Structure formats: structure tokens, C-alpha cells
Amino acid sequence: MKFARFEGTRDAYGATLAKLGHEDPRIVALTADLAGSTKTSLFAKEHPSRFFNMGVAEADMMGVAAGFAMSGFRPFASTFAVFATGKAWEQVRQVIAYPKVPVRIVATHAGLTVGEDGASHQMLEDLTLMRVLPHMTVIVPADAIEAAAVTRFAASHDEGPVYVRLSREKFPIVLDEGYAFELGKSPILAAGTDVSIVACGVMVSAALQARELLGRDGISAEVVNASSVKPLDRETILASAKKTRAVVTAEEHQVAGGLGSAVCELLAEERPTPVVRVGMQDEFGQSGSADVLLAHYGLDAHGLVAAAKRVLAR
């Protein structure tokens, strides 16, 4: 399967946020010396008075964003995922999640696809760190179209904090232009009967490729886009597991604590089903180009095909 279009989820975020800034004067954007990298620079250009570069000070940025939200603004706070959730986890927990303050934490450069900067910058634990926080919503757009839709959703979501996970690389476009994001809904992108691949982020495109490869071997795979990691779409995932009785989870993240864990928790309690989790197997990454790293760690279509065959052999 060849994809025709590639676009960065962070590019879609930046462009959408700048646009939303014209519609909603209560939106403010903050970054921590990463305006260009997070694409909040686009918002800065069009709305300079509502843009705040806080310097290399992520903890401060989160606190300031909370202050804005508590004063009736709609703050978007953006930096790399490793710093948004690692450097400032305590601030996110105490002054954002616990008091249920609607700060939109939109983090870029998540996962292995950060590439050459290496393990220090490849955030592979952020879904875990954010998912365990009560009140927190966690979303991983599959492509730029979903990233734009999620940005719009986040702007209007005043009920509590949201964590959105974006990437550095340009990812294949897998959704249609008219796609509508709905929180807690995981649309089935391609139906199948033998194995369910529940994926998020760049792994959704890999799952679609794996589905095609599996089809050549007579295996029918169903692909679920689990962009809504929290809340999870329990109904869709349970129904898919009921139908196929074999599940592969796929994420650019540690297998502990992220999407794979969330799916296992659900299935263990509601419908015990064989599962193989594709992701980082309790190790840190390393430097290398994005594609080379994904293949090296088995986070690609071939890794998913192998995982599907393993779960079906059980």
C-alpha cells in the first residue's frame, strides 16, 4: 500500500490554531523556546499579543497556562512531549489535572520518530504519564487531518485538561478530508474478521499496510483508529474483539502503560482475548532516522504482520 500524501501533525496543529485565533479571542498560546518546532510560531505571527514564549521553563509554562485558564482564557501550551509530560508532570498533576483546569497541552516530537536527537528526546512514556491522571483526556491523532480536527475539538473543550500527542515527521494521510473527530469514538477504518489491530498515531498507517499484507496470506484484519486513548471507545473495541477473538495493539510508545495497556485492562475485565502488544518493549530508543528506527524496533507493517500471526497462533 502506497500513501499519496504526507503531512506533519504539528503543521496541521499550527495552521489550525492560527485560524482558530481569529474566531476565538480567548485563545492564548504558550511555548517554551520551541515556537518554530511546535508550529505555534504561526499563531504568534497572526496574534502576537496572545502569544507567550516562556523560555526554557516548562514547569513555569504549565503554571502560567493554568492561571490563564482559571481566568477565562483558552490556553494551548506546546513543547516537546518529553518536556511537557516529563519536566512538568508535577505541575500538570497539581495545578491542571487535580483542579480540572482546561489547559490544552499539545505536545509535539513524541515517540521514536524524533529520530537523530536520540533517546533523551524520544518520549515513549507520555501516554502512560498522562493517562494515569484523573480528569485528563488523552488523544493521539492518526494524521494531519485528525490533528486539525482535534485542535478544533480541544479549543472548545472547556470541561477539563486535554493532552494531544503530535509528531515531528510527516505522516501519511489516512483519513478523509471530511473526517469528524468525536471524543471517545474509535472509528473502524477497515473491517476484518480474523484479527483486530487497535492502533494510534503513525501506527494507524502501518496497520493499514499490514492489513493489506495479511490479506495476501488470507488473513482478514480489522483496523481500529484508537486516537481517543482516554476515554477509550470501549464498545467499538469490545465488539471488534468479540468478532475477531484476537487483538494486536500498536503504538509508538512503551508497551507498558499506554494504549496497549489500556486495551488489555479493558479486555481482561470485560472479554478476555489473546493480545499481542506492539510498541517499545521496555527499552529506550537511540539515534537514527525515523524510518530506520521504526523498522529496527518492529514498529512498522512487517512488525504488525508478525504480531498478528503470533496472536493467531495462540
Next chain:
Amino acid sequence: MEIEALKRKANALRGDVLRMVTLADSGHPGGALGMADVLTVLFYRFLRHDPLRPDWPERDRFLLSNGHACPILYAILADRGYFPKEELWLLRKLGALLQGHPSTAWEIPGVEVSSGSLGNGLSVALGMAMAARLDGRDSRIYCSISDAECQEGQPWEAATAAVHYGVDRLCAILDWNGCQIDGHTKTVMDVGDLAAKFRAFGWNVCEISGHDVDAIVSSFDAFLGAAGSGRPTFLACRNTLGKGVSFMEDEPKWHHGALSPDELARALSELGVVLPR
């Protein structure tokens, strides 16, 4: 090493930095070029270390808290014999020894701490200095930090504790180049007079041009002489990002980014570095 030799060495190392980043097609050349002089003086004249025994317990330590500047550290470590120079040309490739940011997990010989996330290093250096004192070892701990790194809170926590515990075998080296990713530090987030701030925290402060090799030598001498003073030393180096290459100097965009082959050739000729064939 004598003054003139140190200057020549620093320039040759700048050439290595630029080749590494060009071959890797990514990385952070700007800060690395700016720190070449002070780190050359440290590694070729002051640091007590043994490249054949990187884990010699009595050694002095150098920690690069502003980990992105690692090309200059790697170039120095290779030149001092910690690993073969060929490793430099594999920087940032899958399976390579030299990671995009310094890593002890990856066991890069001579690297004392994993870094890359700004703000952490000075605390670790303080811990090492306190441990050396408790052990009765005469190790000196040197730690570089960057000016934008001082926008984080943690360096100030370490700065407070180092004075509280009277740790005088700790020397922080500030890469004060006024640049960061999004622009000049003055416009992004002004950090003010860092020398005055550290002085107010109780540190011995030397403020020098980080490209004046004589001044660097006397400042390190002063640090050695401060043994027993009960105060840590802050060596505030006024550096120029991209030092030595006219089109890179004080241009924040060269914080990171690879040079084109053409730019590399121009840069090397400005530095007077001839590529070995």
C-alpha cells in the same frame, strides 16, 4: 599545552565539529563552536583524567549539562583517545556509539552524565562534588551550563545548595552566548546579568571572554586556588555562538542545523582547517 597550541587545537576541533554535523545532516553546531576554546583549555591543560581508564575514581569530571553542544565534547574525547576518531563521522546514525545527545546508558567513553534535557546537569555535578568530599577524594567537578538553561528552575536550586554545602571543588562554566532556539535570549526570555545573579547566590564569579585563552587559563587557575574557600566557582564565559565562522556567528538559527557542502567548505577555509585526505 601552551597558549598558542591551545588556540590551534581549538580551531582544529571546530573543524571536526562542522564535519560531524554535516555528515550527520543534523545536530547542533552553534553552541559547540562557541565552547571550543574553554573546553580545549579544560581538557588539554587542567582536567586530570586518563583516556585509557575512563572510570579512574580519582579523575576530575566534566559534565555537559547543555547536552546539545556535544559535538565539541565528542571531538575532544576522540582527539584525547577515548575512542577512535572514525566514530565522529557516524554521529547520530543507527547503532553508532555517538548519540545525538551524551549518553552514559550507551557507554560513550569519557561521557560522565546523560544530558539533553536542559536543567539537570548542575545538580548531578553538585552530587558528585559532595560525594568526592565525603570520600576524601580530591576530584574537581566541572559542569557546563547554557544561558537559556538558566531559564529553568533547577539550576537555581543547585546554585543555592552548592553554596549552602560550601562545595568549593565545583566549577560551573556558563556558555553565555545570548542565543537560544527561538532567537536571541534578550527577546525570547531575558535572563539578565547571570554573573551578578550567581554572585548574589554566593558563588565565586569570574566573568571573561570565552575566546580569550589567557583569561580562561587564569580563571581555571583561580578556581584551583579557591580550594578551601567554601564557595563554588562560576566561570561566566561571554561566548559567541558559531565562533570562527563569519556566517554563523551570533545567528541563533545555527543553534541547530547542518551545513551544506558548500557552507562547510567556506567554514573550514575561514577556520584555516585543511581536510585530511
